Amino acid sequence: MSAISGSLPSLFTNLTHRRQISDLGAQMERAAQEVSTGEKADLYRALGHKSAEAIELQALLQRTEGFVTGNKALxxxxxxxxxxxxxxxxxxxxxxxxxxxxxxxxxxxxxxxxxxxxxxxxxxxxxxxxxxxxxxxxxxxxxxxxxxxxxxxxxxxxxxxxxxxxxxxxxxxxxxxxxxxxxxxxxxxxxxxxxxxxxxxxxxxxxxxxxxxxxxxxxxxxxxxxxxxxxxxxxxxxxxxxxxxxxxxxxxxxxxxxxxxxxxxxxxxxxxxxxxxxxxxxxxxxxxxxxxxxxIETQETRSDLLKQQIGTLRNVDPFEAATRLTDLQTRLQASYQVSAMLSRMSFLSYMD
Structure with a gap:
């Protein structure tokens, strides 16, 4: 009974490690997306209280571009x-x-x-x-x-x-x-x-x-x-x-x-x-x-400014994103190595 009880910490450690691997994988997937697109993967979560500003700016940009398109036709x-x-x-x-x-x-x-x-x-x-x-x-x-x-x-x-x-x-x-x-x-x-x-x-x-x-x-x-x-x-x-x-x-x-x-x-x-x-x-x-x-000239200028403002909110620092991706890859690789080591251990290893 004491042997089984003593194995529980090792089991919990293995399960926790698996959850960490899953979390690191998700983080790395988001980081890879940000590196490839140049934009925050989870914009509104990243912006927090500034999310309303981003939504308002995007709506204003859409209206402005709609006017530009219609006015050029006119x-x-x-x-x-x-x-x-x-x-x-x-x-x-x-x-x-x-x-x-x-x-x-x-x-x-x-x-x-x-x-x-x-x-x-x-x-x-x-x-x-x-x-x-x-x-x-x-x-x-x-x-x-x-x-x-x-x-x-x-x-x-x-x-x-x-x-x-x-x-x-x-x-x-x-x-x-x-x-x-x-x-x-x-x-x-x-x-x-x-x-x-x-x-x-x-x-x-x-x-x-x-x-x-x-x-x-x-x-x-x-x-x-x-x-x-x-x-x-x-x-x-x-x-x-x-x-x-x-x-x-x-x-x-x-x-x-x-x-x-x-x-x-x-x-x-x-x-x-x-x-x-x-x-x-x-x-x-x-x-x-x-x-x-x-x-039209005024609206095109406004559209450019809005795109810059939206870009400031949406875009990520390419260097920071690439550095974060590399760090996550390193951590995930290390986690896989530990997971592989644990998976090779027999059941008796938990019976200390």
Whole structure:
């Protein structure tokens, strides 16, 4: 009985030694992980009361990087939008430059006005219907809808094309000032959506209403960038109105001087207002691009600083980790040697 009792310390020593080996193995595994990754294996245990700070910094980094990703995509969209608006204004100004000398009375270039306006309309409508990353640019919040119906595309509800509807507004040759006044009233009613018949919205414009807001975006925690240009805006309406007037009633065919001057004055005025307003929209867009670029730069700097702060908390000293791993390997090797020695001892060794 005394022999068995005397063996218990040796048994306990063996079991304790096995637990120490298991613990050393786990420590060495964590140390090896830290050496290979450069980061603390059990971050929150290692940080203790600083764990909340690490969680908060990581969340802030994720939000910041999310803004950077979204803002870079938005910057691409705004850049493309700016290029399209510049091209659209160029199309309008080509016709405007040809029309201004013919405003009060026809010159030798008057016969080319109608064909120039027709060509401009054919270019402008597809231009304003362009998309970026699968979203239309100028339909306001209706980014899945082309803002303008093609001039020769029939309305499923009426069977009428925009070209048919617009031609009906002029209703025949403009022989007198009274004819011009009647046509101008119809044209104004259409493009202002105040007429008794079909209007700009629904006939030509298919997007969301400009006053309903557009695709504005939040670019940081407190700043929201307003939505961009809409083909429902007065600038687009005026440019299209001026082009429709010149293309729909050939100025070269208006023989009455008063009627000619009245029609051309209204058409050139609409083109001029639209072009000026479009330039103002481009200027606002340029200001938004500058704001966005500054915001992205600030956010990227903040992201770098956050990564440094997080790294200070997460990362381990490579030299310290390597030294600790070597020490653990040495201790574990020694423990294995002792364990091997104990395992070779017979049962009688415990019977001292």
């Amino acid at each position: 910057a691409g969209r705004l850049g493309y939008e700016a290029d399209v608006l510049k091209s659209a204004r160029g199309v309008a100004e080509e016709v405007l430059a040809l029309s201004v000398p013919n405003r009060d009375q026809p010159t030798e270039t008057v016969r080319s006005l109608k064909s120039a306006a027709d060509a401009a309309l054919s270019r402008l409508v597809p231009m304003l219907n362009q998309s970026f990353a699968g979203a239309t640019l100028f339909a306001g919040a209706a980014t899945d809808t082309a803002p303008l119906r093609e001039l020769d595309a029939a309305d499923p509800a009426t069977g009428q094309t925009p070209r048919d509807t617009l031609a009906a507004l002029i209703d025949g040759p403009l022989r007198t000032q009274a004819d011009v006044d009647a046509a101008l009233q119809a044209i104004d009613g259409f493009f202002n959506d105040t007429g008794a018949g079909p209007g700009y919205r629904g006939t030509l414009y298919l997007g969301a209403r400009a006053e309903d807001g557009g695709t504005g975006a939040r670019i940081d925690e407190t700043t929201r960038l307003a939505s961009g240009f809409s083909a429902d805006a007065p600038a687009a309406r005026d440019i299209l109105k001026g082009l429709v007037m010149i293309a729909g009633a050939d100025p070269a065919a208006i023989e009455d001087p008063e009627a000619y001057a009245g029609w051309m004055d209204a058409a050139v005025g609409a083109l001029s207002r639209g072009s000026t307003a479009l330039l103002a929209a481009e200027t606002r867009l340029g200001s938004q691009q500058a704001t966005l670029d500054e915001t």
